[in-house]
């Protein structure tokens with residue numbers, strides 16, 4: 001479980017986050033939704049312990065993330081918005097390095113790295129340098145790198161930017177597996193359809209403030225009656241994505 | 256704690272792996288200092304076996320007397336000088352252009368006047384020494400040699416030259432007109448009369464009549480011996496290697512600092528910070544990897560200098576290694592400091608170029624620091640580069656022992672500590688990826 005209480009953070013005069021609170025239940029996916037500059041990354045960075053809030057706190061399973069070496073940081077996996085990989089190193093070397101930052105070593109580290117590579121569907125590219133990877137492969141590795149220490153809470157800051165539908169679907173499958181394994185997911189995006197597809201609960205943020213915090217159904221119910229979706233008889237057209245996937249196949253494009 | 260060490264080792268290994276991955280850049284990084292050290296060493300006199308360059312000076316003899324010719328000949332015979340005989344405008348022109356370091360102008364009537372002034376307190380002739388103000392040190396040297404040769408030539412002419420008797424006679428005649436003490440006058444007359452008969456005897460015996468023979472000479476000779484470790488002569492390459500090693504290691508430390516700032520702009524920085532590690536661990540890892548790279552560079556540089564330039568660690572090897580490790584740490588900490596103060600990679604690079612040039616120049620990396628004014632030599636002790644260069648020289652061609660290395664190692668570690676403390680204090684930790 002993740003509790004965020006009264007978080008505030010300013011950069012100089014600019015208020016990035018203003019008194020934000022929410023709770024993410026264990027094993028659920030919470031979507032942080034907001035336009036560019038809303039403060040999503042700032043919130044996630046604070047939870048990950050890479051940014052100090054001006055006020056408020058984040059607690060993971062009761063433990064505060066309040067210093068560089070807080071034990072709570074071990075419970076958190078962080079997928080930064082920007083790719084956070086050593087381009088010059090192989091996928092495997094990246095994972096080994098990040099694992100050892102969490103105290104993993106030896107056979108355990110090797111096993112975790114191998115399993116993370118499997119999750120990222122990158123086992124056959126393990127020894128290739130990251131700079132030779134496509135954008136989608138890097139995004140998948142970026143997620144895998146956060147899983148090595150088996151965190152309880154996974155923070156994903158726009159993890160699907162610039163990936164093709166094949167990779168995105170692979171990522172969604174991975175996230176579904178993780179959630180069914182009991183992991184709590186915080187998913188940051190401004191793609192509504194991603195939020196609809198993945199999230200149990202959604203926090204909508206703008207200008208650093210929480211505008212809504214509810215389930216999907218609860219959010220729909222907030223709309224004025226005339227704007228609510230109604231049951232209509234329509235001709236269901238196939239989505240463009242389904243055409244795209246029909247033509248290009250569902251297989252990952254890693255070559 | 257073992258976790259922290261393991262994490263640090265992993266970070267250092269990643270840094271080194273990335274550094275050594277780019278073979279071409281590694282080779283350039285390692286070979287350039289050696290090449291430049293070779294070049295500098297050559298310019299500053301090479302391996303010590305080559306004779307030191309002669310100082311080019313001009314002599315303008317406007318007098319043409321026996322004495323002036325003897326002075327010119329005496330200077331020309333000096334093995335430290337390369338003397339050309341010119342007229343004054345030509346000499347002045349060459350001094351101005353820096354082609355000769357100085358020109359000695361012996362004016363008309365110089366010999367006559369100098370001989371007279373030696374015997375009596377008449378007006379002394381004025382010898383102009385034109386010198387290149389950028390080479391002021393040569394002035395003293397030329398004046399010294401000139402004094403010696405004028406003295407020899409004048410006394411030689413008086414005691415054995417044709418003109419000598421005439422000058423002595425003149426002085427004898429003038430004794431009566433000077434209203435000095437009668438006893439002193441008698442003594443002087445005695446002395447001059449003896450000198451005159453000595454002159455006549457010299458001329459009738461040797462018949463040489465040359466001003467250079469038979470004169471007084473400077474009553475000592477200088478036996479000069481370069482003081483080095485003994486087994487090897489002074490090696491200009493040893494100085495150049497120390498200077499270039501220090502310069503390039505400094506640049507490497509700065510690159511490491513800039514690399515940290517570039518890293519701070521990337522998402523990777525966030526991932527590193529998200530790990531349960533103290534910030535000191537992350538910064539220390541960077542310092543250690545930069546120091547290790549510096550040590551590799553030093554090893555290659557001194558290895559190459561040993562094989563190709565004849566540079567040898569004649570002093571304490573332990574002292575040499577100690578200084579190497581201490582200076583590698585200093586530069587890594589310096590890179591971090593510059594990064595902390597510079598703030599952005601761009602500003603840091605600008606600041607770094609300035610800082611490196613000043614530190615290397617004033618530290619004596621390019622030209623030996625003994626050429627500096629005294630206050631500057633003192634002030635340069637505030638620079639780690641000065642300590643390092645001095646230390647490397649002490650352990651190589653000066654051949655000094657471990658005891659001489661310890662103050663240097665201590666000073667360098669003190670610099671490291673100060674740099675690190677300021678760097679960690681000033682480093683802006685919380686700059687997000689964008």
Ligand SMILES: Nc1ncnc2c1ncn2[C@@H]1O[C@H](COP(=O)(O)OP(=O)(O)OP(=O)(O)O)[C@@H](O)[C@H]1O
Pocket residue numbers: 011014015016034035036037038039040041042043081190685686687688689
């Ligand atoms: N390091 C920083 N220095 C100054 N201002 C910052 C910094 N980081 C974020 N901000 C500002 O804080 C506000 C929130 O930024 P944040 O990155 O959290 O938004 P976001 O919701 O993640 O946006 P996006 O969808 O573009 O990623 C913005 O106005 C941004 O300009």
Ligand SMILES: [Mg+2]
Pocket residue numbers: 040041042081157
């Ligand atoms: Mg963001």
